[in-house]
Amino acid sequence: MNLEKFHEIEPYGLSKTEKEKIFFDEMLALTEYHASKCNEYNNILCKLGIDINSIKNIEEIPYIPVRLFKMFDLKSITAEEIFKTMTSSGTTGQSVSKIFLSKENTLNQTKTLTHIISSFIGKQRLPLLLLDTEMVKKDRSMFSARGAGIIGFTTFGRNITYALDENMQLDINKVEQFLAEHNDETILMFGYTYMIWQFVVKELEKQNKHFNIKNGILFHIGGWKKLKAEAIDTISYNKRIQCVLGNVHVYNYYGMAEQLGSVFVECEHGHMHCSNYSDIIIRKPQDFSVCPTGERGLIQLLSVLPSSYPGHSILTEDEGIVLGEDDCPCGRKGKYFKILGRIKNAEIRGCSDTYEKH
Amino acid sequence: MKNIEYLIGNDNINVKPLQTFSPEACSFLNELSSVILKSPAARQYPDLSAVAFWCRKANIDKKKSIVNDYSCRLGRGLCFHIAPSNIPVNFAFSFFFSLLSGNANIVRIPSKEFEQVSVLISFIKDVLEKYPAIKERTAFVKYERDNEISESFSMIADARMIWGGDKTIEIMRNLKTKPRCIDITFADRYSICIIDAEKVLSLDDVKLKRLSENFYNDTFLMDQNACSSPQMIYWVNDNEQGRRIFWNAVEKTVKNKYHLQDAVCVDKYTKACEDSxxxxxxxxxxxxDDNYLYRCEIKEIIPNVENLRGKCGYFYEYSLNGFNNLFDVVDSKYQTITYFGIDPEKLLQAVVENKLVGIDRIVPIGKAMDIDAIWDGHNLVAELSRFINIE
Known part of the structure; x- marks a missing residue:
C-alpha cells in the first residue's frame, strides 16, 4: 500500500468531505487485499455473507473482533516476509495478541507516528525523558507493545534518559541531572499512564519532592482501569503530574497494539482525535448499527496502516462516544471522541462450573 | 470444622436411613409446597413455583410408580450433594430426590447468591421444625471450594450426588470415600432439537407464539448454557418457509424477553468469526440480522459435531434426511432431544433399535429444563435407595 499521499498532508488537515474519498478507497483496497492474502480473513467474509463488491461506504467496511488476534495467527504475508512479530502487553494470565509486521508496515507505522506526534511537538528532536525502565527495551525475549511504544518514541528525542531503574525505582539523581542539563529547553516525556502514576507521581508525592520543569510535554498511553479504581480522572491526573513535575503539557493518547502507529491523541480540550490515517465508528451493541454523534456504543477503529495483517478495521471491546467532527475548538479536523473504558464482562447463567472458586 | 457455615442443621447429623417414600418425607414436601405457594415469592420467581408444584402430594404419589415396590427399600444412609451453582433451585431437587429415597442429606449450597435460593432455604428451615426425623437428618452447608472439607463429608457419605460437569467430577473422584459409597455424577452433556418444518407451517399464531416461548425457555432462559439446552436444530421435512416462520417467532419472543448484554453481543460475533x-x-x-440470534447452517454432520457449541442464542442447524444420518454421530455426550411435530415413540424405538450410547431424554420443546427424579439416564430415587431382596 502506498501511503505517500497520507504522509504528505497535515495529519489533522482533512475535513470530512476531503477525507471521505481517499480514506474509503484505501479501506476498500485493504479489505480486498487481505481477503486475497489471508485465508482466515477471507473465510470470515465468506461465511458471514459479506460481499466486498457491494460495499458502498466506510460504514460497510467489515470489522473483525480484536480478540481474534489472540486466538489466531492472522497475517497477509508469507513467513519469509515477517520482519517482526509483536505481542500486546496483556495482563498476566491472559493470552496476548500476535501481530505480524512486514518491513513496509513497520516503516509506515514509524512514519505515521512521527507525522502525528510532530504536529504536537514540532519537527526538532527534544531532550527525551522516558518514564519507564530501560529493561523493556533490553528484554528482547518478547517484543511487546510496551517496548515497541518506548522504542517508537525515541525517534522524537535526543539525550534519551530512562527515569526508572531496573527495579522500577525512580532515579531522582539521574532525573535531576538530566533536567539541569536541559534547563532552558523544552523537555519531552513519554510513559504508560498507570506506571507514571504508580512509580513517578505517587513516589514523588511520598518523598515530598517536586521537579520544576519550565516547559515540558508529556505523552502517555495505556488503560485507566486501575486509576478509575483509585477514583482518578484526567483532570486530577494532569493536576497531580503538574504538581510534582512542573509546567507540563499532558497529552493522553489511545491506540491498540493491533493498530500501532495511527494513534489517537487527546487535544487541549480533552478530546481524542482521529487523524487522516484513522477513523472511528461507534456501534450499538445489539445490532452493530452506527450510533449517531453523542450516543455511547462499541468502538470500531479503522486505520490505513495494517498491510501485513488484517487489522485495518477492528471491533474493540471498549465503549466510547463520538463528540463531533471537524469542529473541535482546537482546530484539528476529523472526528473527535471520548473513551469510556472496557465493556462489562458477560454474566452467563447455566449449569457448568459448580464446585466454583469465588 | 473450619469455615463451614451451616444454613440448616449442624455437624451432628443422624445418618440412619428412612424408608423410601417415607410418610414423613412425603408430608414434609407437601407442606413445603403449600408454604411456597402461599408466599408472594412464588409469584415473583417462576422457578420457585415450579419447585412447589413438584412437591405437591399428587405429584409425589405419581413418582411412587418409578421405583418397583418401594416398601422393600430403604435409603442408603447419608447422601452428600455438590449442588450446581448457576441454576438456582436445582440444589433443592437434588435434596428432594435423595430425601424420597430415604437418605439423610448434607447439601453444599453454591456460594453464588440468588434471592430465590435464600427464600427457599428459609422455607425449608421453617417447615423442618415440624418434622424432627427429617430435621436431624438434614444439613445445608456453605463453604469456599475446599477439598479437605469436601473429603471429610465424602468419607462419611454412602452416596454422593455430584453436579457441575467433568471438572467437578474429576476433583470429587480424587477424594477418599467409603468402599460402598455410590456416586451419581452429572457430566458435561450435549443436547439437540428436532423440528418438523412442515408441521410448523400448520400452526396458528397462538400456537406458534407458544412454541417460540417454549423454545425460549429451553434456551435463552439459561443463556443456552445448560446441558439440556439444545445446541443444534435438526430440521425434518425441511421447508424454507417453515424455518423462517419459526425463527421469526423466536426472534419476536427473544426481543420481548431477553436481556442482551453488550459483552454477549461481542462474544457471539467473535464466535461467528471463530467458527468461520x-x-x-x-x-x-x-x-x-442482529446480535439476538445467530444461526450457523451446517453442510454435513460428522463425528464430534457436538464440539460446535453456542451460548446465549447461537445455534447450529442442519437439514436432516432420516434419523440414521444423525444416529451415526450420536455418542455418550448426547443427553436430551427436544422435539416438535415428530412422534416421540418412533424416535424412542429408533434409539433403542440402533442401540445408541447416548440420548437419555426425549421431551417436547419447552421441557428441556424440567428436572425430575429420572434424569440424565438415572432413576435417581431407585439408585439412591437400597433394595432388600427376599426369596
Whole structure:
C-alpha cells in the first residue's frame, strides 16, 4: 500500500468531505487485499455473507473482533516476509495478541507516528525523558507493545534518559541531572499512564519532592482501569503530574497494539482525535448499527496502516462516544471522541462450573 | 470444622436411613409446597413455583410408580450433594430426590447468591421444625471450594450426588470415600432439537407464539448454557418457509424477553468469526440480522459435531434426511432431544433399535429444563435407595 499521499498532508488537515474519498478507497483496497492474502480473513467474509463488491461506504467496511488476534495467527504475508512479530502487553494470565509486521508496515507505522506526534511537538528532536525502565527495551525475549511504544518514541528525542531503574525505582539523581542539563529547553516525556502514576507521581508525592520543569510535554498511553479504581480522572491526573513535575503539557493518547502507529491523541480540550490515517465508528451493541454523534456504543477503529495483517478495521471491546467532527475548538479536523473504558464482562447463567472458586 | 457455615442443621447429623417414600418425607414436601405457594415469592420467581408444584402430594404419589415396590427399600444412609451453582433451585431437587429415597442429606449450597435460593432455604428451615426425623437428618452447608472439607463429608457419605460437569467430577473422584459409597455424577452433556418444518407451517399464531416461548425457555432462559439446552436444530421435512416462520417467532419472543448484554453481543460475533475460521469446511453460512440470534447452517454432520457449541442464542442447524444420518454421530455426550411435530415413540424405538450410547431424554420443546427424579439416564430415587431382596 502506498501511503505517500497520507504522509504528505497535515495529519489533522482533512475535513470530512476531503477525507471521505481517499480514506474509503484505501479501506476498500485493504479489505480486498487481505481477503486475497489471508485465508482466515477471507473465510470470515465468506461465511458471514459479506460481499466486498457491494460495499458502498466506510460504514460497510467489515470489522473483525480484536480478540481474534489472540486466538489466531492472522497475517497477509508469507513467513519469509515477517520482519517482526509483536505481542500486546496483556495482563498476566491472559493470552496476548500476535501481530505480524512486514518491513513496509513497520516503516509506515514509524512514519505515521512521527507525522502525528510532530504536529504536537514540532519537527526538532527534544531532550527525551522516558518514564519507564530501560529493561523493556533490553528484554528482547518478547517484543511487546510496551517496548515497541518506548522504542517508537525515541525517534522524537535526543539525550534519551530512562527515569526508572531496573527495579522500577525512580532515579531522582539521574532525573535531576538530566533536567539541569536541559534547563532552558523544552523537555519531552513519554510513559504508560498507570506506571507514571504508580512509580513517578505517587513516589514523588511520598518523598515530598517536586521537579520544576519550565516547559515540558508529556505523552502517555495505556488503560485507566486501575486509576478509575483509585477514583482518578484526567483532570486530577494532569493536576497531580503538574504538581510534582512542573509546567507540563499532558497529552493522553489511545491506540491498540493491533493498530500501532495511527494513534489517537487527546487535544487541549480533552478530546481524542482521529487523524487522516484513522477513523472511528461507534456501534450499538445489539445490532452493530452506527450510533449517531453523542450516543455511547462499541468502538470500531479503522486505520490505513495494517498491510501485513488484517487489522485495518477492528471491533474493540471498549465503549466510547463520538463528540463531533471537524469542529473541535482546537482546530484539528476529523472526528473527535471520548473513551469510556472496557465493556462489562458477560454474566452467563447455566449449569457448568459448580464446585466454583469465588 | 473450619469455615463451614451451616444454613440448616449442624455437624451432628443422624445418618440412619428412612424408608423410601417415607410418610414423613412425603408430608414434609407437601407442606413445603403449600408454604411456597402461599408466599408472594412464588409469584415473583417462576422457578420457585415450579419447585412447589413438584412437591405437591399428587405429584409425589405419581413418582411412587418409578421405583418397583418401594416398601422393600430403604435409603442408603447419608447422601452428600455438590449442588450446581448457576441454576438456582436445582440444589433443592437434588435434596428432594435423595430425601424420597430415604437418605439423610448434607447439601453444599453454591456460594453464588440468588434471592430465590435464600427464600427457599428459609422455607425449608421453617417447615423442618415440624418434622424432627427429617430435621436431624438434614444439613445445608456453605463453604469456599475446599477439598479437605469436601473429603471429610465424602468419607462419611454412602452416596454422593455430584453436579457441575467433568471438572467437578474429576476433583470429587480424587477424594477418599467409603468402599460402598455410590456416586451419581452429572457430566458435561450435549443436547439437540428436532423440528418438523412442515408441521410448523400448520400452526396458528397462538400456537406458534407458544412454541417460540417454549423454545425460549429451553434456551435463552439459561443463556443456552445448560446441558439440556439444545445446541443444534435438526430440521425434518425441511421447508424454507417453515424455518423462517419459526425463527421469526423466536426472534419476536427473544426481543420481548431477553436481556442482551453488550459483552454477549461481542462474544457471539467473535464466535461467528471463530467458527468461520475453525470450522469453515462444515459450516455453509452464518446468518444473523442482529446480535439476538445467530444461526450457523451446517453442510454435513460428522463425528464430534457436538464440539460446535453456542451460548446465549447461537445455534447450529442442519437439514436432516432420516434419523440414521444423525444416529451415526450420536455418542455418550448426547443427553436430551427436544422435539416438535415428530412422534416421540418412533424416535424412542429408533434409539433403542440402533442401540445408541447416548440420548437419555426425549421431551417436547419447552421441557428441556424440567428436572425430575429420572434424569440424565438415572432413576435417581431407585439408585439412591437400597433394595432388600427376599426369596
Amino acid at each position: 475460521i475453525k470450522s469453515g469446511d462444515i459450516i455453509d453460512k452464518i446468518m444473523y
